[in-house]
Amino acid sequence: MRQKLIGLVLAVMAATQVAAADTETAYPPLLKPVAQEAKAAHLAAELLSRFHYKAIPLDDALSSRVFDQYLKSLDPEKLYFLQSDIDRLAVDRTRLDDAILTEDLRVPFEIFNLYERRVLERMTYGRSLLHKGFDFERNETLMIDRKDQPWPATEAGSLDLWRKRVKNDWLRLKLAGQDDAAIAKVLDKRYDNAAKRLGKISSADAFQAFMNAYTMAIEPHTNYLGPRAAEEFDISMRLSLVGIGAVLTEIDGYTTIRELVPGGPASLSGQLKVGDRIVGVGQGTKGPMDDVVGWRLDDTVAAIRGAMNSTVRLDILPADNGPDTPNKSVSLVRNTITIKDSAAKAKVYSVATGAGKRLIGVITLPSFYEDVDALRKGDKDYRSAARDVARLLQDLKAQKVEGLLIDLRNNGGGSLREAVDLTGLFVGKGPVVQTRNAKGEISVEKYADAGPAWDGPLGVLINRSSASASEIFAAAIQDYGRGLVIGEPSFGKGTVQTVASLDQIARNATPVFGELKMTIAQFFRVNGGTTQLRGVTPDIGYPPSGDDTQFGESSFDNPLPWTRIKAADYAPVGDVTASLPRLLAWHESRVQRDPDYQNLLERLAKAQELRKNNVISLNEEARRKERAAAEKRLAAMLGAAEAGAGNPLSDDGLQFDERKLSKDLAAQKTREGINDVLLNESVNILSDSVALKEGQSQTAASALPARPVVVTALPAGSSKP
Incomplete structure (x- = not known):
């Protein structure tokens, strides 16, 4: 952040x-x-x-x-x-x-x-x-x-x-x-x-x-947001904006369309495609056309966004055409665009076992988002992380999954209320987190709605980038004994922020002062400890993917210290400690025979070696040897016979805006298709957990190091609320 x-x-x-x-x-x-x-x-x-x-x-x-x-x-x-x-x-x-x-x-x-x-x-x-x-x-x-x-x-x-x-x-x-x-x-x-x-x-x-x-x-998590940054923060929380539905990037001084959002005005018009360059923006049906070549990308984006149902005109230089090619004009009516990539989504994995196949559901949650404005206006269908996860749980239960994994890797947090509501979906009524304000006053945030929406085997996958609300959720699941926490120790952000509008305080009608995201409290686990500085320690750990001294709360110069308060009045709903020795043994046996996992360990060890040495050679012969070794590791990661200059992930020495867009998109597609070793192993661990619950204590139900197979992908909100 x-x-x-x-x-x-x-x-x-x-x-x-x-x-x-x-x-x-x-x-x-x-x-x-x-x-x-x-x-x-x-x-x-x-x-x-x-x-x-x-x-x-x-x-x-x-x-x-x-x-x-x-x-x-x-x-x-x-x-x-x-x-x-x-x-x-x-x-x-x-x-x-x-x-x-x-x-x-x-x-x-x-x-x-x-x-x-x-x-x-x-x-x-x-x-x-x-x-x-x-x-x-x-x-x-x-x-x-x-x-x-x-x-x-x-x-x-x-x-x-x-x-x-x-x-x-x-x-x-x-x-x-x-x-x-x-x-x-x-x-x-x-x-x-x-x-x-x-x-x-x-x-x-x-x-x-x-x-x-x-x-x-x-303090590290207090920040100033200028008017434009404040707007982007609000968009990230509500996962929607009013615009044309295009992801833009800057290439060679041109604002270029990188992606068209399905169902958005740009896509539905049929007049725009990936690679088109926006050279002019006009407001309304007759407003002057501003030449935006050479503009900052955020300035161009601000000009294209606008009020709902208003018109914006774009002067377009078609993709792959030279600068002297005639332009075309496209008129679009702005509409609400939902940022689906940042919303909760689910997949169902099939795991091969000795007794057949087992279905494990995985819900990926990138952030704890909440459309506060829609909630205040009384919109019954307002967007939120917990509500989207609840809908996905309905679908997963209909698919008859036997275990569930919540993937919170790289989830930096968001709404505290959403963390509480999400926890309640799995532990039911009761305290979720304690907060202490600057006066030392302690309050307990509780989930007070109906009982849990999922009572089957549960796992939470975290990494070093899982922070704040992610840590509240993972810590509560761990303290209640409700499920397994798997992965790396989390970030260690145990503080609560509020956003204060400086313009509202100054009673400005037009936003000019920006906002202040300010730390106002510290949160504590229901067991009385805090995730501050130390984070959440997983029950089953994976090797660190980076240098903890360079990233995480402990890397800051002035973090708040770790401390403890009195535990809340709560009762555990389960206990995973008894199953941990067996699960750890099966996990270790499996990954030792898994070539993908071993390749990952080799890459992480090499990265750690580079960080430790902290130098790279400028001798051509030495670097060619290093490059050959890196290509070999890349080939192993991709599962390819070899990885060379033709591979979109090979180092071409170029920066992002120097490549052809087609090559950059190909690299993105390749990255998205890379085998997610840690997710696969976490799915296997959840399958093992199901096996233990079913009484299969002699052999692991997923002992073979085979990749789970995706059988269904579910977008957020696929069921009616």
Whole structure:
């Protein structure tokens, strides 16, 4: 979450490494704060100083932490600033509080402007290297992760760092089979495009970056959302928006259609297809057509969205046609678009056993969403995670599944109320989670509706990216003894946030100040512990997929500590401890003989080795050997005889906006078709759990390391509410 909320500026910087003009650096105009931003900062400070769970005064001590967080957010890999820059900027270390309280944001904007200048200077230098070429016989290395390194002490040290980064870009393209002329052309265009994107950074982007440095210096999960970011957050919670039903991306300066949403206005029109480029947007049937070539993607998206049943006109350059091809005009009436990819969905897996086949249902829940506006308006069919899961359970029971797995991998949370309601579907009435506010007052969130909707064998699959509401659900299932928790230890976010509209507080009719997502409480398990910092420990664990020191609550500089309160008044509804030894033994026996699982372990071990070494070679011969080994691992993952340049997942050295859209879509399709080793094994574990319940305690019902087979896929809401 923290990376998303730094602002567009970091997404722009992450998309590039170097860029700019050939000789003289053409700096973008200096960014300046506007009055509404200064007022929003002051208003946010008043709220944070009084109502945050960890309320602390905005003084010199906090200013110093904000300063460090700001520099860290702008230059996390220590690639742009020099140590002399940091020393010079340090005179303002204790002045950022004054900048907010006096509504004078010149200091944080001066820091941001210096950052932009340094980025562009490094880009300029990188581009100047392209005509010189590189010696790939030298035994040089490039450090992968520089977070813990100091800023370069000298200009010469910084330039040498960037020389190696450009050399690595060149080598990746060379290993992918491109010749020197083609490589120089690709990189020259890459860096030029990056320079143009740098010039699109706005005052709002700089302000959001600074404000999130302020909020996260207090506590990691408090964030500022500018008006546009606030709108995107609301869309992610209700899973709907008003638009034309097209997924857009930026390719070569053009807003390009990547996907058409089935049933949306764009798809139903029959006039648009994937790859079409939007070069103009007009409002209404007669409004002027704005040329959007070169616009930021979010600006184009904002122009295309609008009010329900209103008309938008698009000037289209058809896919695969040159820039001189005649355009066509398409008129569409905006409608409500449901974001189905982010909604709950289900599949039924068939597991081969010694006694025949067993059906296991899997519900995948990407987030705990809830359409709060529809709920407030009394809409009986309002969209929510728990309601969608309840519908899917009806369908799965009709399919006669014998076990159920809830897949919460990469589910970062959402509505606390939805976590409570979802838990109730499996444990029935009773307490689900406890919350403690800043005053120390403890409340118990309970599920009070009818009994459980599913009382059969249950499992919950989590990973390091399962956070917040996901951890509430998994912890409650574990504490009640209701089912198995499988996977990696979860994120460790045990705090509760609320969203405060700064415009409502200021009584603004037009949104200009944005919103504040602020931590107001800490939640605790019904057993009295908390998931804060430590997360949920699975009953059956899988190997870690990443570096826990770099991701998760424990990776933050200032997380709230783990603590405990009195347990709630609850009674377990089951006990999985007795079955765990048998399930673990069957699991270990199966995965030791499963080539897919063993290949996964090999890939994870290699990734861990790379993280530990933290360097990659810039010697061509050494890298060719590394690439051959990587291709072999890729082939094993894909189940192919070999994986080479023709494989869409092979490293082509290109960035996402440099590939043909068709190739990018092919790679996406290939990724989606990759065998999900951990999901398959979790389904097998659930099948084993069913076997134990049926009294089959001598041999595992799914002892063979065979992949479960999908027999049915169910979208959310496939049954009538």
